[in-house]
Amino acid sequence: MRHWLMKSEPDEASIDHLAAAPGQCLPWTGVRNYQARNFMRDEMRVGDGVLFYHSSCPAPGIAGIAEVASTPYPDPTQFDPASPYHDPKSRREDPRWLLVDVRLVARTALLPLAAMREDPALADMATLRRGNRLSITPVTPGEWAHVLERLQVRWARA
DNA sequence: GCCAACGTTGGC
DNA sequence: GCCAACGTTGGC
DSSP: OOEEEEEEOHHHHOHHHHHHSGGGEEEOTTOOOHHHHHIIIIIOOTTOEEEEEEOSSSSOEEEEEEEEOSOOEEOGGGGOTTSTTOOTTOBTTBOSOEEOEEEEEEEEEEEEHHHHHHOGGGTTOGGGSTTOOOSEEEEOHHHHHHHHHHTTOOOTTO
């Protein structure tokens, strides 16, 4: 099993939205970056662990734990002209953008970005690297175990 | 609002 | 294929 950090703007999809969703599960819509898409399309498996990260907000940081809850499938928003994620160049016969569903495992206290940066155990985290803008990044087993420990989350699959 | 960093576009 | 221009991300 692999582990991931997935960024979401809480205005759009916060950990609270996830907790309130049917089955505490949401489709990860809106990814329009090929590298992030490829992680979902090629490397994620159902049951993979997810650090749910709040970005572009007053208090950025890890807000909870989630898991990958589906295999990849086409992001419906790419075909919706009314959606901000509409992609007129994507064809239904050959969808450009795929997504996975994500299910809540645990809401946690916020692990603020500043605290992540101060933590030597997280010094090499992909998402903390200079200039990184990827909304989905791999998390190593060590980083995953460390974050769950800090957040006091016990998870059978961890 | 600012700005660094990166990704994408499109002319050539 | 190159690369300048432009757009986006995301912290501050």
